[in-house]
Amino acid sequence: MDRDGRIGWWISGIVHTGVILWAILGGVLFRPQPSPAIRTTEVATMSGAEFEAYAAAARGAGPVGRDATAVATMPAPAPEPEDSATAPAEASPPVAEAEAQPLPAPAEPEAEPDLSDFTPTQPVTVATDLPRPTPSQPEPEAAPDAPAAAQPPVTEASPALPASPAPDDAAQPVAPRSALALDDSPRPGGRPEGLVEAYEARIAAQEAARAEAARQAAAAAEAARQAAEAAAAQEAARQEAARQEAERAAEAQRQAEARAEEERQAAEARAAEERREAEARAQEERQAAEERRAAEARAEEQRRAAEAAAREEEERRAAERAEAERREAEARAEEERRAAERAEAERREAEARAEEERRAAEARAEEERRAAEAERQRALEDALREARQGEAGAEGTDTATTGTDPFGGAQRIEGGDGASAAQDPLAAALAGAMAQGRNSESGAESGAPAETGEVMPLAPSTIRPTVLPEPATEPEAAAAPPGGLPMGEPLSLSEREGFRMALRECWNLGALSVEASRMTVSVGFRMTPDGRPDPASLRLAGYRDGSEGAAQHAFEVASRAIRMCGRNGFPLPREKYGRWQDVVVDFRPDGIGFQ
Amino acid sequence: MFRTLTVALILGFGSTALTALPLAAQDGPLRIEITDGVVEPMAIAIADFHGDSEAAQQIRRVVADDLTGTGLFREIPSEAMIAQPDSFAAAVAYEDWRAVNAQALVTAEVTRSGEEISVKFRLFDVFAGQPLGDGMQFDARAGDWRRAAHKIADQIYSRLTGEQPYFDSRIAFVQETGPKDARIKRIGVMDYDGQNIRWMTDSSSLVLAPHFSPDGRQLLYTSFDSGFPQIRAMDVATVTSRPLTQGGDSMAFSPRFSPDGRWIVYSLEQGGNTDIWLMDAATGAQRPLAQSPAIETSPSFSPDGKRVVFESDRSGTPQLYIMPVTGGEPTRISFGEGRYGTPAWSPKGDMIAFTKRLGDKFHIGVMRTDGSDEKILTESFLDEGPTWAPNGRVVMFTRVTPGGNGEPRLHSVDITGRNMRPLKLDFAASDPSWGPLLR
Structure with a gap:
């Protein structure tokens, strides 16, 4: 499964999980809260006649007069705030007057009202943004929301409510006093007949009505609760239905996706199978192609072998012809050489004869010279002898220095007095000749001493190098001078590329030094019209990124490539000779040097 | 549509004209550039x-x-x-x-x-x-x-x-015989091609890592004569040796001469810590060169004698460092994967050869002196200890074959990575040190 498919699976799973959780928990978390039951308050009313009857009964006199009634009108109560629905003014008992005149105590105390049916309710906490009272302060009493009829009189302990305006003293109600009223009239002997019963009956009726109302309210609340529950149940049922629907949809989607996945896998399997089959076919085709190529290669190889054999045979024949020609030429040259040698031998023989004659003449001359010298020696000896015999002791000793002996001493030829060297130059010359002969002999004996002394086995001996003179050279065929061909059209890209490819085949980078393999050399040369480089014109046109020594080496390698590949002529159009008779090639070995 | 077609035609003709311009504007000699040739003997x-x-x-x-x-x-x-x-x-x-x-x-x-x-x-x-x-x-x-x-x-x-020669030179090496757990070693000197072998030591004590002096007249090596590895110097002509270090409780090893022959740099172990030390070859005076709590060893001088490259594990793994011979803070130059060791500075001064361990393989490689342009030349079970030919073009090293019967052999390789071949010897050998060109 690819990445998009996995992302789709994840998104689908998350969405479906959310829908399922919504269906399960949504009804619980967001169901409507049951509204509080409607509280009702029973309101009792009293007619004027009843009031007067009560008043008269309280005073023990007749009905209250009109004036008294008018005077005794109760001050209007302070307007209640609209939101104090829990304490309807009509249901509130009359507030006790602060300055009211005390009524005379009845003869019999009034019966306590029956509050048995009253159930005091706890005050309801309402939300407020007012600051909460501190514990040290007196806790204000909450406004009662119970039926006002059973509520005790509101006092100043209700700080939340606006205080009623204080009654003016002048406006204090004055207890009405009937002219007929007796200040000290006797207490009535008893209640009117049926008053208590009527009252009780009325109270009972009110209680009954109140109970009925409460029952109706409870019934209504129950009905509302049942309705709410029914609505909640309906909502839950709806949500359950929605959840089941979502689950069904999710299941359907999963099934659809599973089917899609199966189909995709099946498609992939089919595709893989087709790909394998295609690859197998391709492999077979490749093998067939390989075999075909191999067969072609074998055929080509055989063809090349045959061609090579033919070429070799041809070359061999050519070589044999060349060898035969060479041998013939050598034979001719040998014959000529032998002739020359014969001539040389004859010449040498003549020279030898001449040399022999010359040597014989020299020998005769030497013999004559020696004879003359012997004669002179004899004459000298005779002269000396005559001198010693005839003139001995006349004027002392006369010494002729004629040279030095090999040991540095002066070799003297002693003559008699008066026979000095100046007087006898022949004797001096003879002594000098003898001295020279000794000196030459001593020089021959004092040659360079032989090297002596053995070196240790591992002490490398010196190997003496000597530079040899220039070797004999064989004249090479001179390059043909460039012809005066026209310039022609510029070389096409294919022609330039063909030239470049032909040249690179001979540029051997394997023998380049590391430094030379990192530098660029530019080689300029001229070419003959048949596309051969003129070897004499090869020159180093420039170099960079290396030393001069490395450049020279790189130039030699490049020149070798030009000569090698150009010996049979580069494939360049002759009609454009003017465009390529001068060439500069930049040899830049990118990526060579290090593998 | 018509406008687009017009623009395309203009661009096409323009590019064609620009391409053809150099051809038509040829002035002077024909100029071509060749960037690739053939690499063959x-x-x-x-x-x-x-x-x-x-x-x-x-x-x-x-x-x-x-x-x-x-x-x-x-x-x-x-x-x-x-x-x-x-x-x-x-x-x-x-x-x-x-x-x-x-x-x-x-x-x-x-x-x-x-x-x-x-x-x-x-x-x-x-x-x-x-x-x-x-x-x-x-x-x-x-x-x-x-x-x-x-x-x-x-x-x-x-x-x-165009390279400097190297055929007329010698190589010092250690011959190894016997089983792996009881090797017998002796130092020999031979021609670069393995001929004319002369033995410089006998097999009585263990010897390691010979190194030629710059003039080829002396050999420095590590000997276990005293039980501890110590450095000795041998005169090649007379085959006599003398000790250079004599520490009783310390070990000295891995010595090499400076290019002028005046100094010897070596490793000295004291109290479990190994540092690089420098010795005056004439007087024997010694001073520390690189000290740290880490292990520093295998020092090698630069050809100008001003710097030393060595191996240190101060970063946690063995790496190569360079420092001036006058002292100073070493500079790390190896940052590739694996562990680097046994550096050898090229006689030309431009490269440093090293041993590299990566995974379970060992390599011989070269890098520039700043650590760039690292080239791995070999890979095997164990290749180590490169030494440079006098011309700085060829590196010789020790290759150990795996297995219980594995033994070391000397190999050489061109620094282009081509032409790796074993030296023809009929015995196991290790620790090659290529001497100078003979005169």
């Missing part, structure tokens, strides 16, 4: 050497083996040659050699006079039709005929590749 013809037949053939074989052993040359067999030169002084028939695609030709002559031997040779650029450099003659004792051959091969190699 250079075909070289080594004609039969004239003169003393046996010595001539032997010297010719050594020259050919030296050149083809680099992987940069391919020898043209004698039977493929059309004709041999009549004599050393005869003129070269270049066409005959071009016909067999020889790019270079070597001719030589060997003459022997008593205990002296003279070898003269010439190198020709066949396609240029002219000599490549001067012809030269080498005079040597007859017993040094291999060195004379190496000298000739050095000249040919240097002229054809």
